Amino acid sequence: MSAIYEGPEGSAEPVKVLITLHEGMDAMDVVGPLEVFSWARHDKKNPETKAFTVSFAAAEEHTVSAQGASFRAHMTFDEAMKRLPEVDLLVIPGGGTEKILKSKAQPLALIKKFAEVQLKDPGRERTLMSVCTGSFFLAEAGVLSGLSATTHPDFITKLEILCSNVTLRDMADRCDVVEQRYVVNNLRFDLGENEDENPYIMTRKELKEAKRRKSSLVSPPSPIEERSNGTDGARRPSGARKGSMSWKASNTRRESVLKRSNLRLGGLRVLSTSGVTSGIDGALYMVGAMVSDDAAEEVARVMCHKWIKGMVVDGTDV
Known part of the structure; x- marks a missing residue:
């Protein structure tokens, strides 16, 4: 299995995405975000300006989804654990959650380690994203404490129960479970001097x-x-920055690093999405945050998809 793909030589540094795979997962939870990240460009006229590179991690080389589709991993979970410090965005698909939760199997340890990496190194902006019932894994790993989250509408109550049990288990703050298209915590740390003038929420x-x-x-x-x-x-007027230049600056500006270090999980952005296709919308949010809104709108246009917005804590994504 190969390491994380680095992108074409000479291109802008791509956002490194790692998607986990597990038996019985929902194929669209993987394919939706994969499609979005594959289309995203810094310059829509230049195919060499890919904004994201995507790799898969799994227990075995081949993983079969609930729909019978087989996915081939680039690396094992053991390899992925070692490479987590260089991952910018970790995506956790849902489906087939019961077996994982019961056996405490991967990707639970990977999720915990990713959160620990951010706590130890808040100098880098990282994001943890779940699709559909993938939020159950985030809850079980204890990373939703004190945050807000969502999942498939049919599983809202189950997630609330799981989060309550984890709160008692860890003696931690509760998670606010809401029914939204997607929910973003710690959205962006470099949007201007005044937090109340964020034009994007x-x-x-x-x-x-x-x-x-x-x-x-x-x-x-x-x-x-x-x-x-x-x-x-x-949208409120503001001179605040968003996108790839802001992302690069947020990894180098002392003020951004200090602000992240004082947030929960070292400023780890935690994004959970609702039912299956909402993973597309959550991924589009990430393109908007890491590249630009124009890039996200272009991806949605190419995919013939209407981008449905969600919420950020405590506001509405516009």
Whole structure:
């Protein structure tokens, strides 16, 4: 099995993604994010500017999904444990969770180790993302303590019970389980001097007020107004940065590192998504955060997918 793919020579440093595989997983939980990250470019006209590289880790070379599809891993879990410090984004698919939870098997140890890596090294911005019932693994590993999370609507109650049991087991803070398309904790640490001027999220009260104002307009906002204010005419103006340049800066700026070190899990961004196809939307959020909103919108266009936004703690993604 090969190591993590580094991308074409001379290209911008790609975001290194590692997706775990386990028997009985849902294929779309893997393929959805894989498709998104495979299409993302820093420059949509230049195929050599791939923004992400993706690798698979599993217990065996071949892993069969619940749908009968076989996936081939690039590395074993043992190899992945050693390579975690260089991983920027760890993606955990759902499906077939019962056996893993009962046996305390991988990827539970991998998830715990990834969180520990971030705590020890907050100088690098890292993200942990789950798809569908993959959030059960995050809960069992204890990383959802004090955070908010979601899962497939049919499994919300089960996740609440699991999180309650983990809270008692670890004597830790509870997890706030919500029903959303996706939920982002520790979203971005380099969005300007004033946290209250983050243009990429709005509180629910602000969103409600923005929608009220929009519905009361005599004429709809112009395309220029929509672009400057956000897709719903509501985005707050700000000079804050977002995307690849901001991501690179957040790994080098002393202020960003200090801020991360004071957050839960050393500033590890934790993103959980709802049912199967929501993994596409969560992955698009990551393209928007790590590259640009324009890049994410282009990927959605190429995939003929309508990007459904979720929430960030404590606000609504716009």
